[in-house]
Amino acid sequence: MDTDLLITSVNADGDGVATFEGRTVTVPGTIPGERVVAALQRSREGGLTGALTRILVASPHRVTPGCRHFGPCGGCTWQHIGYPEQLRLKQRLLQGLLDAALGAHAPSVRLTLGTPTLDGGTPWGYRDKVHFAFGPGGRSLVMGHYRRASRTVLPVEECPVHAEEGNRFAFVVRDALARARIRGTTADGEDGIARHVVVRVSEGTGERLGTLVVTENVKALRRVTADVQAGIAPGDPGASQPRVGFHLNLHDRPGSFLFGRDTRRLFGLGEVREQVAGASYLVSPTAFFQTNVRAAQVLVREVLDALSDARYRRILDLYAGVGLFALPLAREGRMVTAVDESREAMAGAAAALRVNRISEPSCRLIASRVEDAMDRLAGRRSARDYGSPAGPDEGSWDAVVLDPPRQGCPPHVLEWIVHTLRPARIVYVSCNPDALARDLAGVPGASYIFERVQPIDMFPHTAHVETVVVLKRIEPRSGGIC
Secondary structure: OEEEEEOOEEOOOOOEEEEEOOEEEEEOOOOOOOEEEEEEEEOOOOOEEEEEEEEEEOOOOEOOOOOOOEOOEOOOOOOOEOHHHHHHHHHHHHHHHHHHHHHHHOOOOOOOEOOOOOOOOOOOOOEOEEEEEEEEEOOEEEEEEEEOOOOOEEEOOOOOOEOHHHHHHHHHHHHHHHHOOOOEOOOOOOOOOEEEEEEEEOOOOOOEEEEEEEOOOOOOHHHHHHHHHHHOOOOOOOOOOOOEEEEEEEOOOOOOOOOOOEEEEEEEOOOEEEEEOOEEEEEOOOOOOOOOHHHHHHHHHHHHHHOOOOOOOEEEEEOOOOOOOHHHHHHOOOEEEEEEOOHHHHHHHHHHHHHOOOOOOOEEEEEOOHHHHHHHHOOOOOHHHHOOOOOOOOOOOOEEEEOOOOOOOOHHHHHHHHHHHOOOEEEEEEOOHHHHHHHHOOOOOOOEEEEEEEEEOOOOOOOOOEEEEEEEEOOOOOOOOO
């Protein structure tokens, strides 16, 4: 049924939201303020969705998408919205969630900081981690992104949000697989050979690291490796070319995990070097590192600014990953303890410490679940239980930085930070506004006030938003700082 609708807002998925007969309707591809005609249908969850049929009154912020695949492709949802308006919508989305969760205690959200560009315009080519999925197609495979709300691969011939050199590498791999008649896998990974290709392009050095994910190491992959090596080599033997590496990852289990356990180097580099806020990081094929390094620079600067006062000397970094915040803080002379349960991430952080010539006690690493290390970090258990030397300041922290996974911070961990550690300052970095709003609902009234809520646009042309929240303790403690 075609229905006339007024779009009033956007939801967390980036879809326009309208009301019809007292019910909420989501309409992908629309912008608040637009009047549209949409064909209504029930969603799988029982709500109403609308397929955009016609725009009656267009938003002044509507622009021409930068990619021919926009719409069916599930990679981007906001290419039809001008970039300044994208930043404002993210601010409003976050403000609405905080208002709903915290009521009168909700802080004001600052305007979203965008991904930097050389000309100050719309950011393209910002994804330094290029990722394509393979699917069955013809006599071998297709390569692209999953269709919107689907696990079917949409073949693509461009992806302007990816780094250009990463795209080129990936298309060389695709063509080599097609020539070798390697089959793409089904969505569950149970049938076929080629699952994904991931290319890491270093913003600082131009180094490129490609990883082909397969279910089985078949003989035909030798030809693929040779073709890829020839395809990315410089045409002129004397030409200067960024160094490259190519890896094979074996992933034979069903599920949505990107990588399997076994990775082997086929040729070239074993890792690439990235630099953020003056610190160098070594990124291996399967390691997690920020997808958008330009925006990561902005993110780290926000955290450093929040802790710029030299009195914040002893800092605990929870869910630290490879040390994105810990290393720059240590370089500034702080005493940092970084905790993360991923041993691969901690190994990457240890390698980065060596590269940056940072040693204890400037930065100590604890490979542990935060929950398992809580007693030690509060000064209640001997460090001998953890197999690493004790730090002189365990149990006394001037500031805590936490960057939990997408599901947010476990309530008992946040309660422990607020009521047991009671640092003078908490810097909460979040990649999920819904989880952030839920977590922060319990903080006001616990002797902390919101000093700053700063959204950062890590993924332009999507509704995703990263946020840095700075909380200040208002109840002084003996000998402490506020």
